[in-house]
Amino acid sequence: MQACIIGLGLIGGSMALSLKKNGFIHRAVGVELNPIHAQKALDLGLVEEVVSLEEGIQNSLLTILAIPVDKGEALISKILDQIPSESVVTDLGSTKYGICKAVQNHPQRGRFVASHPIAGTENTGPEAAFDSLFEGKMGIICDPEVSDPDALELIKSLYLSLNMTLSYMPSKDHDLHLAYVSHLSHITSFALGLTVLEVEKDEKNIFTLAGSGFASTARLAKSSASMWVPILLQNKTHLLKVLDEYVRFMEDFRKGIMEEDHQTLQSLIERANGIRRILEK
């Protein structure tokens, strides 16, 4: 099978590489508007050919969208308008409610499977792609009941071919949960990076004094704006609520420190330690 990969960055590029490696597809064509990325993707062998959107989707039985979530939402109807009737489209973006809503009444809705591989790094572009990115990770499929059974089966086998574990949920729930466990931690990392960079005048001090703890906490601050601004905006409602809750805890810490309230700080940290239950499962 030939797949058309729209967007040849970390996610799209890694998908092309790993699906060719495991034989799920035999050939990948790419759609990529950035000519430098397009050339790089060809040089790196991520795809065999870079083609126009129309050519790519009309000649492939599988189309995989791996572009920023606002672009995916804007494009999905047009793609469903033009694909052959037996073709299947999936989207790998980090928010799912918007794109599902955009095509809820589309006559070809059944050919679309909304999914989200919980995998990524803080790096971007075709050079960041690698063929084991998805290995052993979790894949989420949203609103599976509105996809055609054969389309759903194809995307399920795609994920399973990558040794991924599947989970299913409504797209709305997906976005709420992701606000907590992914989008919030990106914002906290961005704010940490900003605070340290803008206030610590001598970057040598950051480099000298930062231990592995800082590196770990600030790692996500390297993540790309073109990918993350659309995610934050698409998940606005949930994120505003989550941010308020987070800032409230920061204020609790501030008050505890200000008032030298040993007991409150102790209790906050001990409650936070509960994260071990999850991280060490």
Place this chain on the structure above:
Amino acid sequence: MQACIIGLGLIGGSMALSLKKNGFIHRAVGVELNPIHAQKALDLGLVEEVVSLEEGIQNSLLTILAIPVDKGEALISKILDQIPSESVVTDLGSTKYGICKAVQNHPQRGRFVASHPIAGTENTGPEAAFDSLFEGKMGIICDPEVSDPDALELIKSLYLSLNMTLSYMPSKDHDLHLAYVSHLSHITSFALGLTVLEVEKDEKNIFTLAGSGFASTARLAKSSASMWVPILLQNKTHLLKVLDEYVRFMEDFRKGIMEEDHQTLQSLIERANGIRRILEK
């Protein structure tokens, strides 16, 4: 040389193990008030003997304090009162201004070297100790000019024996810089852990949906309250300032999302991306 290690947790235990392994000391005796930790440290061979404070410091040429920073500050004068005149004391705590101030007029001040190995993990207790914790890491020595030259030399060679790189700074500057690059990131991690745990009712969702980014950002939320409450309180002045700056950036994100201000969010994230310059050095 025999060293007396006060506090047989991750840091003290790792110090005992690694200094014995590289031959810097030939024997370690420990002072540990928690009888379970004391027994564990003996079982694990971290120290050869557990002794009283008096016995330990009076019979060792080197005393290493590795206890919570408030305890160290409370104990340091008593230790300097009792050590043999040729003995050297160092403290490995994460704040340095308080302990240096506590002994600034002590007649034995010259025997004390304030230091801080930038190394650690989110785990605690004797079982968390391992002999390569300090390998290749940074060691800070504060206010070196008020230590006796021979005492300073001994602690410098201790750090160098562990293949650590040394840096020197006033204790006050140390605490300010650490507020940015270490203490703040612990608080942001604690708050992240709290937010996720207290709002996401079904922990299965956190486990299913959390990717490596969340694990990385929330890792420090596992850190121990008994170690961190004293650090936060000792570094109160700097931390209140740092927390205000951090929360201001969180508010910028909140406002950017609320007003769907693509440009502001883009600019915030791009500025945060500058952290690459430091993390990838």
